[in-house]
Amino acid sequence: MKNDLTCGVVRDLLPSYVEGLTSPESNTAVERHLSGCSDCAQLRTALAGAPEQAAPEDAKEVDYLKKVKRRGWRRVAAAVAVTVLVLTLGIAAKLFLIGEPAHWDYWENLLWTAHTNVPGQLDLHFYSEWSDIAYSHWMVENKNGIVRVSARQILPSFLHDVSDHWEHISLDGVREVWVADQLIWQGGVEISPQIDRIYQAQTPYVGDAPAVGRVLNALRFDTCGSYTLELHTSSAPYRLTLNFSVPQTSGKMGDSEKGLYQDMAAVLAIVGNLDEIECAFRDENGQPWSRVLTVEELNRDLPRIVADYNERFSHSKSCPLYDDVKDYAGSCADLEQLYDAMWWTGEGGIYAEAE
Incomplete structure (x- = not known):
């Protein structure tokens, strides 16, 4: 191709030439013209430098995107921090301010x-x-x-x-x-908490060993040592025997022996069809001895027991007198007063000498 391209034609071709879109022959013709035309060469230089001039605008856009991204991370971090703070405050409020309903156990807390x-x-x-x-x-x-x-x-x-x-x-x-x-x-x-526990554990049948065990656990028989249960339920009178393994000497147990009558009376009252209860021991020489309390015996002595208690504590509410010890299982108050009265029975000697 001859160098006969006019400036107008070259200027029309320059954008495509700069982008590399023209054919080799056109490139040769354009370059021949540019070598002899300073105006067109200057225009070519300007077109070739346009992307460099646009770079600052691109950089601004990239900087803006970076700033947006940084702000996004800061917002996420702030949201996480706020969430952690709210959870921490909530847990602290639950533990130190709100708490939980108190389920009290007198014996533990x-x-x-x-x-x-x-x-x-x-x-x-x-x-x-x-x-x-x-x-x-x-x-x-x-x-x-x-x-x-x-x-x-x-x-x-x-x-x-x-x-x-x-x-x-x-x-x-x-x-x-x-x-x-x-x-x-x-x-x-x-x-007392003990009487409430005994009352809640009451059972109508002595043959229900687990229920009887709960009654005994609510009492204080274990202060005399460990024991095993023996139930006689094949025929009346129905008897419950506690066989103690720790040697004890009759008459030398002090308050523990007096407390036996409290506990035995409570068992007779609270176990519906129980007729007799026995606490069986052996002394240091292996000789057996026991304390036995029956419903018949206790019913016979109730007038004396109640009268003695009411005389001792005349300033308090009088203990009611029932014909049958089983009637004291009708309320915690009655059972409480019978239990207290039995302590003074042991103190006064009504059963203290029984064998």
Whole structure:
């Protein structure tokens, strides 16, 4: 191709030439013209440098995208931090402020004492021997004469650092007072946790060994040592025998021997068809001895037992006198008073010399 391209033709071809879209022959002709035409050569240089001039705009766009990405990561990190903080605050509030309903067990955790020193008022003092437990949100509800005291168990903090607490309850129109699921006062009688446990464990049949075992576990027979059970249920009278393995000397057991009559009377009252209970021992020489209490014997002695108790505690509510010891299983209050009266029976010697 001759060098006869005009400036107009070259300028039309230059964009395609710069992009590498023209044929080799056209390239040769354009380059021949450019070698002799400074204006067209300058235009070619300008066209070839356009991408470099656009680079700053691209860089700005890339910087903007980087900034958006950084802001996105910061927002994600902030959202995660807020979530963790909210969860931490929620857990802390649950442990130190909200807690959970207290399910008290007198024998393991919360302790309390009840006082009726003020007429018509029951004063309850709650305390715990565990330093890692506190209580809050105390509530006293009275529904139809049944009062329930409840609280929530939390971890100690500067907000609630102790478990010591007092409640003063008016007894006007009140029939029962409960702490959580334990009865502690009924009809003018303070109920011990032990009697509540015995009452809840009552069973109508001595032949139900697991149920009888729960009754015995609620009592204090184990203070005399370990024992095995022997049930006689083939014919009346139905008898329960506790065979103790630890040697004991008759008449030298002190309060443990007096306490036997409390526990035996409670078993006779709370096991519906039980007629007799025996605690069998051997002394240090292997000689057997025992204490036996029967429903017939106890029913015969009830007038004397109740009269002695009511005379001793004339300032308290009188213990009722029933014809049958089984009737004392009708309420915790009656069972509590029978149990207390049996202690003084042992003290007074009604059964102390029995063999």
